[in-house]
Amino acid sequence: MQQKPPITISSLDAVRLEKMLDSLGSKQIPNKDDLQAELDRANIVEPEEVPHDVVTMNSTVIFRMESSSTEFALTLVYPNDIDDGTGKISVLAPVGSALLGLREGDEISWPKPGGGLLTVRILKVVYQPERSGDFRR
Secondary structure, three states: OOOOOOOEEEHHHHHHHHHHHHHHOOOOOOOHHHHHHHHHHOEEEOHHHOOOOEOOOOOEEEEEEOOOOEEEEEEEEOHHHOOOOOOEEEOOOHHHHHHOOOEOOOEEEEEOOOOOEEEEEEEEEEEOOOOOOOOOO
16 A cells, blocks of 8 residues: 655644544544544644645645546535535545645545545645635634
8 A cells, every 4th residue: 555645734623623533432433543543643733834735624625536537626624514515525534534634746545435445636725724814714
């Protein structure tokens, strides 16, 4: 299996994500352990120090699924912010966890539900709250 690229997460996102995971308790949530593993390996920095090309929570990114060359623009959100789901992906979804902390140009393979691997490449971070000075989300 390929080595995962380094990831960067803001301290605000790290705290919020840890709190979310703690609130799930022992519930059997698919991908919960994968998200925790990503947080454990992340380089945590202050929000003002997040590089402008890094995918953070509430970032909108264009990425490509390498298996189909299909490109998507999605906003990475917390599960309770999915609402109608249009144009959003939960950080608890396999692709959501895979996107968190990556930089433009990074590629990562992630386990799919039901088996196999999903490979995604970050093409562009269209919007990033930290880049826009929005640290409240």
